[in-house]
Amino acid sequence: MELTTFNALAEPSRFRIVDILLKGPMTVGDIAERLEIRQPQASKHLKVLLDAGLVEVKAEANRRNYMLRSEPFMELDSWLNNYREIWNERFDNLDEYLKKLQSEGNKPD
Amino acid sequence: MELTTFNALAEPSRFRIVDILLKGPMTVGDIAERLEIRQPQASKHLKVLLDAGLVEVKAEANRRNYMLRSEPFMELDSWLNNYREIWNERFDNLDEYLKKLQSEGNKPD
DNA sequence: TTTAAATATTCCTTTACAGGAATATTCCCT
DNA sequence: AGGGAATATTCCTGTAAAGGAATATTTAAA
Numbered sequence: 001m002e003l004t005t006f007n008a009l010a011e012p013s014r015f016r017i018v019d020i021l022l023k024g025p026m027t028v029g030d031i032a033e034r035l036e037i038r039q040p041q042a043s044k045h046l047k048v049l050l051d052a053g054l055v056e057v058k059a060e061a062n063r064r065n066y067m068l069r070s071e072p073f074m075e076l077d078s079w080l081n082n083y084r085e086i087w088n089e090r091f092d093n094l095d096e097y098l099k100k101l102q103s104e105g106n107k108p109d
Numbered sequence: 110m111e112l113t114t115f116n117a118l119a120e121p122s123r124f125r126i127v128d129i130l131l132k133g134p135m136t137v138g139d140i141a142e143r144l145e146i147r148q149p150q151a152s153k154h155l156k157v158l159l160d161a162g163l164v165e166v167k168a169e170a171n172r173r174n175y176m177l178r179s180e181p182f183m184e185l186d187s188w189l190n191n192y193r194e195i196w197n198e199r200f201d202n203l204d205e206y207l208k209k210l211q212s213e214g215n216k217p218d
Numbered sequence: 219t220t221t222a223a224a225t226a227t228t229c230c231t232t233t234a235c236a237g238g239a240a241t242a243t244t245c246c247c248t
Numbered sequence: 249a250g251g252g253a254a255t256a257t258t259c260c261t262g263t264a265a266a267g268g269a270a271t272a273t274t275t276a277a278a
Contacts, residue, residue, distance in 0.1 A: 001124075003118075003119060003121060003124060006115045006116075006118040006119040006124070007115075007119040009112075009115040010112060010115040010116040010119045011265095011266085012112060013266090015110075015112060015115070022191060022192065022195075027224085027225095028224070028225060028226090029223095029224065029225080037267090038267080038268075038269090039224080039225070039226090040225085040226075040227080040267085040268080040269085040270095041266080041267065041268085042225090043225060043226055043227085044226090044227090044266080044267090045266095046225095047226080047227095059274095061224090061274095061275060061276065062223060062224045062225080062274075062275050062276065063223095063224065063225085063275095064224080064225065064226095068192070068195055070192075070195045070196040073189060073192040073193075073195060073196070074196055076185075076189060077189055077193070080182060080185060080186055080189065082131060083131065083177070083179075083182040084182075084186070086131075086177055086179045086182060087179040087182070087183055120235090120236080122236090136254085136255095137254070137255060137256090138253095138254065138255080146237090147237080147238075147239095148254080148255070148256090149237090149238080149239085149240095149255085149256075149257080150236080150237065150238085151255090152255060152256055152257085153236080153237090153256085153257090154236095155255095155256095156256080156257095168244095168245095170245065170246065170254090171244075171245050171246065171253060171254045171255080172245095172253095172254065172255085173254080173255065173256095
């Protein structure tokens with residue numbers, strides 16, 4: 001799992017950019033306008049997202065269309081797999097706890 | 110989706126703490142030793158994780174046992190749902206592209 | 219080839235935050 | 249009550265990064 005992914009998403013504007021790009025590719029100016037931030041800031045944030053691999057860009061004449069890449073999200077999903085067992089954990093723990101209690105039944109306290 | 114979750118996970122030591130806690134609850138001192146960081150830093154990072162709701166703590170005499178909470182991970186998983194369609198996107202896009210081509214067949218260029 | 223639009227880059231300032239060292243706090247034990 | 253272990257907190261310093269303003273760059277069009 002790439003730490004840069006979390007790093008990129010931790011910043012509010014960048015998080016919103018990713019959210020907006022979910023609806024489709026968008027231009028720098030449109031993104032800036034949508035987020036009510038200035039164009040240079042938008043460019044900077046997009047650069048961070050680009051370096052983190054969260055977005056890709058397709059130059060088209062004057063404009064640059066930014067769009068989401070799927071890989072980081074798949075990677076995030078894959079990383080989450082390790083943690084999915086947590087939300088079954090309580091049952092597992094209860095199970096193990098009962099077994100442990102049983103096996104320790106003859107142990108001197 | 111809580112930005113604090115990304116923020117908490119963006120820091121290398123905290124990411125490692127979460128990774129380590131996956132194997133089970135652990136004490137502050139053990140975490141510090143395991144990560145080869147100093148105890149105060151461990152406490153500070155754990156405080157951030159605690160405030161972000163990523164971990165919970167159970168005081169036990171002198172020691173404090175930190176363990177993962179499932180909620181933020183479930184929330185992350187739920188957030189990811191919005192993005193899962195991205196990795197089917199290419200097919201959708203191809204589909205739409207073909208339809209568009211067809212509907213534009215009689216358009217003057 | 220000049221002009222204008224869209225975007226990127228640079229420089230500056232300010233703020234947030236991580237680490238180090240020292241200290242406070244809490245709890246158990248005798 | 250006093251001492252020691254485990255943990256939290258505070259203060260300080262350095263650094264990374266975000267925002268603002270100005271400017272550079274690229275491209276299309278006249």
